[in-house]
Structures are given as structure tokens and as C-alpha cells.
Amino acid sequence: MSPRSASVNEELRRRSRERLLHAAVELVGERGYDATTLGDIADRAGSARGLVSYYFPGKRQLVQSAVHRLMHRTLEEALEREPRTEDGRERMARAIDAILGLARDRPVLMRQHMAGILQAEGFMQCPEQRRLAELLRDTMARHGSPDVDSDYPMMRALLMGAVYAALVPGAPMPVPVLRAELFKRYRLGWELGLPPETGASGGRGDQDLSRFFATGAAPECDPGGQSK
Numbered sequence: 001m002s003p004r005s006a007s008v009n010e011e012l013r014r015r016s017r018e019r020l021l022h023a024a025v026e027l028v029g030e031r032g033y034d035a036t037t038l039g040d041i042a043d044r045a046g047s048a049r050g051l052v053s054y055y056f057p058g059k060r061q062l063v064q065s066a067v068h069r070l071m072h073r074t075l076e077e078a079l080e081r082e083p084r085t086e087d088g089r090e091r092m093a094r095a096i097d098a099i100l101g102l103a104r105d106r107p108v109l110m111r112q113h114m115a116g117i118l119q120a121e122g123f124m125q126c127p128e129q130r131r132l133a134e135l136l137r138d139t140m141a142r143h144g145s146p147d148v149d150s151d152y153p154m155m156r157a158l159l160m161g162a163v164y165a166a167l168v169p170g171a172p173m174p175v176p177v178l179r180a181e182l183f184k185r186y187r188l189g190w191e192l193g194l195p196p197e198t199g200a201s202g203g204r205g206d207q208d209l210s211r212f213f214a215t216g217a218a219p220e221c222d223p224g225g226q227s228k
Contacts, residue, residue, distance in 0.1 A: 019045035022213035024066035029109040068128035073212035088142035093193030103166040
């Protein structure tokens with residue numbers, strides 16, 4: 001059998017990493033961070049356990065990357081849903097609703113994520129986080145910010161604070177109240193985005209997250225080692 005081409009090997013590695021991200025989101029959302037082991041994640045992903053350490057330094061980095069992927073793709077989906085719009089106010093409203101929707105719809109996962117950021121190793125840069133940051137910066141720019149470099153960090157801090165407030169055990173603030181405060185700050189009409197009374201979910205709330213992770217069948221090779 002001819003060896004696989006470099007492009008096929010690269011695609012196999014990419015899909016392995018995607019499966020690990022997907023499995024991490026599912027398991028931490030189901031069981032919590034402490035009850036989920038790297039072995040559990042590898043088993044759910046159908047991967048060899050050694051692959052986890054090949055792609056990620058540890059469980060905390062894997063879980064942060066997985067949640068940042070979920071946040072990035074949830075935000076992207078909200079911004080691009082029909083009817084598509086370039087209106088900065090509507091896009092800002094959609095962004096706020098998407099992030100608050102994750103806090104409402106996936107409280108275990110998002111609570112673990114916030115707790116992880118507050119650990120000693122803190123916030124970690126990763127490709128998924130950078131993509132999320134790019135979308136939020138673009139949203140801030142389209143909303144009309146005259147100084148995105150200053151306004152984006154404040155927006156990020158406010159969203160993180162709102163998620164934290166929505167998830168405090170025993171004393172959570174209602175998402176509509178947090179939404180109202182953020183909408184007031186950015187001068188957004190309540191009817192923009194996905195108002196809570198519509199019953200729609202900013203994070204969609206469905207359990208199938210596969211659309212956010214490219215985990216399809218592995219590419220095949222022809223006799224010459226080229227992918228089909």
C-alpha cells in the first residue's frame with residue numbers, strides 16, 4: 001500500500017483534533033470539569049490517548065480551546081443567520097444574545113470555563129480564542145466604535161462579567177436583566193437580536209454540536225496515495 005500523501009495526513013490530524021474538541025465540550029457539559037478525564041475525552045473522540053497530549057499541553061488548555069470554539073461558532077452563526085445584515089446595531093445585539101444564550105443554555109460548561117480562567121494558569125491564547133476575538137472586534141467596529149483597540153477589551157470584559165453574573169451558584173442574575181443593561185450601554189432597541197420573550201435561544205440550545213466541529217469521515221486514498 002502506498003503511503004498517504006502529506007495533505008491526507010494533515011487532514012487526518014485536523015479531524016482528530018476536531019473530534020477531541022467536540023468530545024471535550026460534550027463531556028464537560030454533561031459531567032463537569034473535575035469528573036471528566038483526558039482518557040474520557042479520548043475515548044469519546046475515538047482517539048488514542050497519546051494524541052491528546054500531542055495536540056494540547058493539558059486538560060485545561062483542551063477545554064478552553066473547545067469552549068472558545070463553541071463560542072466562536074455560536075457567535076458566527078448568530079451574526080450570519082438570515083436575514084443577513086450589515087447593520088452594526090443589529091449585529092451587536094446578536095452578539096450579546098449569542099454569548100448570553102450560551103450562559104443560559106449551557107450553564108455547566110460555561111461555569112467551568114469561567115472557573116478555569118480564574119485558575120492560576122488563567123486565560124490562554126489559542127487559535128479558537130483568536131477567531132472569537134476577531135469576530136467581536138469586527139462587531140465593535142461595525143457598531144461604530146471610534147477606537148476599537150480600547151472599546152473591544154471593555155466589551156469583552158462586560159460580556160464576561162454578564163456571563164459570570166448569570167452563572168453565580170445560588171445568586172444568578174436573570175439573563176433578561178443582564179441583556180437590558182448591555183443593550184442600554186450600547187443603545188440597542190429591545191426588539192433587536194433575539195429578545196427573550198420570543199422563546200428563541202441565542203445559543204440555540206440544541207444538543208447536537210457537530211456542525212461546529214469538522215469531524216466527518218476520514219479522507220480516503222487512491223492507490224497512488226492521493227486523497228479522493
